[in-house]
Amino acid sequence: MxxxxxxxxxxxxxxxxxxxxxxxxxxxxxxxxxxxxxxxRLIDVKPRFPNVTFEDSKGRKYSISEFKGKYVFITFLYTSCTTVCPQLEMNMSKVYGKIPSKYMGKEVVFLSISFDPARDDPTTLEKYRGYFNSDGETWRMARIKNPAELNALLKAFGVIVIPDENGNFAHNSAFYLVDKKGSLVDVLDYKKIDQAAKKLIDILDKEAGKES
Known part of the structure; x- marks a missing residue:
């Protein structure tokens, strides 16, 4: 017993x-x-976008303040990637195509950030953006040359990037949404295109309703 x-x-x-x-x-x-x-945890914390200097496919240099007052829809990639990155950017392109033109560039911009700045120079990024119908303005592709700044951003946004001996990277992938004040407000499944587009449009419609 x-x-x-x-x-x-x-x-x-x-x-x-x-x-x-x-x-x-x-x-x-x-x-x-x-x-x-x-x-x-990221959504709960809502980390601020750190102070970094972008160099985009046009060779222009600026900080996140370039997009002040706008939502920024972001992906992280490297152009030599042959696995998830092409699909990530193709899905980004599909979301981009669903956003009403009245919002594009005025209320929201799209930004693809390379975490392989040594190889992804402006010329490479300029060529790469053409594969996905990025116009280089309302959807920009850029690198962050300063390693400390790049690492600070990756850490803040929980982007895991692990290099291997062949020059490739193991990394996680998602859509990241930064609000008009520069804080991360959502991380979205990059495979759910319609859901991501709807969420972004709903936010933009709500903002437009407040202003009218």
């Missing part, structure tokens, strides 16, 4: 311990994967 009670008690301890680990590991049951938990 005593042995049976001990077994029951031991089982309860295991269940409670496992429950606690699951709660912590899923960010309070909001996430079933570490990636989802990471995204939830």
């Amino acid at each position: 005593i042995k049976k009670k001990n077994n029951i008690f031991a089982c309860l301890l295991v269940i409670i311990f496992g429950f606690t680990l699951f709660y912590l590991g899923t960010d309070g049951f909001r996430a079933f994967t570490s990636e989802t938990a990471r995204v939830n």
Whole structure:
């Protein structure tokens, strides 16, 4: 009888311990994967876009203040990527095509940021943008040459970039939305094109309603 009670008690301890680990590991049951938990934390914290200097495909240099007063829809990539990046940018292009022209460039800009600045110089970025119908203005492609600035941005936005010995990178991919004040307000699944476009349009429509 005593042995049976001990077994029951031991089982309860295991269940409670496992429950606690699951709660912590899923960010309070909001996430079933570490990636989802990471995204939830980013959205909760809403990190500010750090002070970096972009150099875009036109060779122009500026900071995030270039887009002050506008939403910025962002991807992170490198042009030598042959796996996820082409699909990421193609999906970016599809979202871009769904945004009403009245908002484009006035209320929102699209920005693809390379984390491989040594190879992705303005000439390379200029060629690459042509594959996805980026106009270089309302949708720009840029690099951040300063390693410390680049790393600060990647860290702030939870972008994981791991180089290998062949010059490639393992990295996570998503759409990142920065608000008019320069804070990250959402991280969206890049595979869900319609959902991402709808969310962005809803935000822009709401903003337009406030101003009218």
